[in-house]
Every structure is written in structure tokens, then in C-alpha cells.
Amino acid sequence: MSTNTLALLGGTAVGAPAPEPHPSFTEETLTRVTDLMRAHRTVGLNKGVPEIREAEEAIAAWQGVENCLLASSGHAALHDCIIGLEISSEDEVITTPFTWGASIACILHNNAIPVFVDVCPETGLLDPAKVEAAITPRTKGILAVHIFGQAANLTALRDIADRHGLALIEDGSQAHGAIHANRKVGSFGDAAGFSCMGGKLLASAEGGYMVSPREDVYWNAALCGQHMGRSSEEGFPRERLGKYIDSLIHTYRLSPLVAVMLTEQVKKIDAENEGRRTNVATFRRKMAGVTMVDFPTYLEGDNPAYHMLTTNFNADAAGVKKGTVLQALKAEGVTCGQYVPSPITMWPRLHWQTYDGPKIMWTENLRRSGIDYREVALPNCELKIARSIEMGWNFVVPSNPKMSQLASAFHKVQESLPALRDWENANPE
Numbered sequence: 001m002s003t004n005t006l007a008l009l010g011g012t013a014v015g016a017p018a019p020e021p022h023p024s025f026t027e028e029t030l031t032r033v034t035d036l037m038r039a040h041r042t043v044g045l046n047k048g049v050p051e052i053r054e055a056e057e058a059i060a061a062w063q064g065v066e067n068c069l070l071a072s073s074g075h076a077a078l079h080d081c082i083i084g085l086e087i088s089s090e091d092e093v094i095t096t097p098f099t100w101g102a103s104i105a106c107i108l109h110n111n112a113i114p115v116f117v118d119v120c121p122e123t124g125l126l127d128p129a130k131v132e133a134a135i136t137p138r139t140k141g142i143l144a145v146h147i148f149g150q151a152a153n154l155t156a157l158r159d160i161a162d163r164h165g166l167a168l169i170e171d172g173s174q175a176h177g178a179i180h181a182n183r184k185v186g187s188f189g190d191a192a193g194f195s196c197m198g199g200k201l202l203a204s205a206e207g208g209y210m211v212s213p214r215e216d217v218y219w220n221a222a223l224c225g226q227h228m229g230r231s232s233e234e235g236f237p238r239e240r241l242g243k244y245i246d247s248l249i250h251t252y253r254l255s256p257l258v259a260v261m262l263t264e265q266v267k268k269i270d271a272e273n274e275g276r277r278t279n280v281a282t283f284r285r286k287m288a289g290v291t292m293v294d295f296p297t298y299l300e301g302d303n304p305a306y307h308m309l310t311t312n313f314n315a316d317a318a319g320v321k322k323g324t325v326l327q328a329l330k331a332e333g334v335t336c337g338q339y340v341p342s343p344i345t346m347w348p349r350l351h352w353q354t355y356d357g358p359k360i361m362w363t364e365n366l367r368r369s370g371i372d373y374r375e376v377a378l379p380n381c382e383l384k385i386a387r388s389i390e391m392g393w394n395f396v397v398p399s400n401p402k403m404s405q406l407a408s409a410f411h412k413v414q415e416s417l418p419a420l421r422d423w424e425n426a427n428p429e
């Protein structure tokens, strides 16, 4: 059997390079975390706790946004954004169907109504032209997600938001340090939420943060997202909100154990993001001649932060199905797949007409609104999903050999497409 026989067809696998272990923590981080534990200091109510203040200031400075509020997860941080902007019952938020559920759950958890519009077929990012067309008198905000570390077109979205008096919210959970128009994402919105769970670019254990240029958003979120813990902070607007300082609200605070992880991770994320970018550039060079996948193109001044690397399967060039190529790549050892299974509009928890699972808080709200998500036409989202192939991208140390090995698996599959076609015909699903 030729050494070039695909592993799927009985040959020897190329094998895939191992990404760096992620998350990685410096010795300083380990010392600081264990010191806190030895000192019995695990509670992080507010900026009065030095580690909370330090992390919030470090993140605000790194993001280039005035106010930062740590939160217990990315979902909590996004909910803090919605709470902070006072987007609530029956307000509409225009958003993307091509994301992780928490981007949408944060809207639903404040009794607001997500309105889905189509995305750009190459990137899966919110299409600003579709956003503008979906604005109604009930629209209060636009929530853009920087999926896979690609920046949404924030210039266009900011412009639409400003012209219509809407709030712009960014979900940067997959995109810490991604650049749009030569500026970091998170600094364009009225508020932005980021996840810092262990799989993300700015990784801790579980955690997140909201950033906002608006003090009122910070205090609204602090007041209603973190119960009374923040009321002792300097600047707390007592006259306006004093009577509402109580614990009848969410508990989205973060432990100082995680706060010190974040402070220390911020120090190395820029170098790690550059390493990821260098590896993408090397990989793309080595993929020359592989026509079965295309890479998205980005606006001038944009630079993704590669949480994942998204590509688009080119069925015409391949002449076989995407599923067949995925099987062949996986057999060679490449970890790859399709991240978003279907447009979120198709997820049964949104179908109040037919939902019969455990009770959830938004079903009745959606029923009252009469919205039928099953009817929303999203051809570009469907196209992106049909073509999308993602790879995790924890390749933070620039490595020519690793990128060569990864690309060689793709070349091998590309060169064996005729054999793969025969295999596909002999193995119909």
C-alpha cells in the first residue's frame, strides 16, 4: 500500500501536531493563587478586594475601555451587559443565529426578545445591511458576536446603532484581542461581555468580564448583577439607586482566585495571540494548492484573534461531501469539525409552539410576542454552516514543523480526492 494511502482507506495516518496545553499558568500565578488559599481569602465582592480591583483595572487598561466588571462566567458578563443597558421586557435585540447559545440566552434571561438576522456567508459574522432592515420601534440593541475570533464589522454596526439610538453590545468571548479597524474589539460597544473559561483566549477556570465606556452601565450591572456587594465602592450612585441595595438579584461575583489568574493572563495574551496569528499565516502559506477549503477574507485593519480557525469547504473543488473530507482528515489525526450545528432559530427551546421540555422562563414571553423563529429565512447562515470546518487553535508558539505537519494532512486528503470519491460512492450514508 502506498505511503500516501489515506488512513481512512487503510493507510498510515500523517498524525496531527499537538497544540500547546491550554490554559497555561505562570509560576507567579500558581504562587498567587495558593497564597490566597493559604490566607483563607477566596471571596471577591468588589473593588475593595485588592485582587478584584487589580484585575478590573488591568483588563480595562488592556481593553482600552474605562469600566470593567468581573463576572462569574461569560454568560453572566453578557447578562450584565443587558442588565446594565436596561434592555428588558419585550425590548428587541437584533442578533446573530450563528453563535454559542449564551450569546442569546443573556437576552432571553432579561425577558427581552432576540430578533435574528442573517450573517455574512464567508465568516458567519452579523451582516450590517440585514441589521438595519430589521429595526422596529421596539428595537433597543444590536448584539454582535465575534465568532471564532473574527471581528464583526463594528464600524458599520456602531454607525447603525448611533443613527437609530440603539445600544451596541459585543460578545467577545471567542475574541479577546481581536482587532477591528486597528482597534481591539470590546471598545466599540456600549457594553461588551467576554468569557474567560478555561478554553478561551484569556483563560482562567470559570469567569468573565463586562467592559463599558459608560459609568451608568457599570453601576446598573453592579447593582443588579452582583447583589449588594458593590455598594461600598467609591462612586456608587447612592442618591439614584440607594433604595435598591439588596440581595434580591443575581450573584455574578468572581473569586479573587480567578481574578489573579486573569491579571496574570493579561500579561501574556498579546504574545500568545501573535503566536497564534503567526501559525495561521504559516499554515495558510503551506496550504497553497489545497483547493477543497477556502479561508475567509477580512476587512483592511482587521486581524482575528484565533480562538479557532474557521475555513469554508469548497464542494465544487472537492467533488466529495464535506462529511467525507472530515472523516478523512480525522482519520489522519486532525481534530476538526463544524462548531455551530444549526441556526439558533432552529433550536427547540425557542419554539414556544412545540416546546415540551422542562419549563424555562422565556417560553411565555416568546408566546406573548408571537414570534415564530422557525419562519426566519437565513440562507447565508445555512450556507456557512454547510461549508464550515473549524479547528481548535491553541498553537501559541510559532512552529514551522507543526504547521507543515497539519498542512500535510490536508494535502494528502486533497491529493486522494479521486480515491475518496470512490470510497464515498461505495459507502453511501
Ligand SMILES: Cc1ncc(COP(=O)(O)O)c(C=O)c1O
Binding pocket: 073, 074, 075, 076, 099, 100, 102, 103, 145, 147, 171, 173, 174, 195, 196, 197, 207, 208
Ligand atoms: C460566543 C460565546 N459567547 C458566550 C459564551 C459563554 O461563556 P461561558 O461559558 O463562560 O458562560 C461562550 C462560551 O463558550 C461563547 O463561545
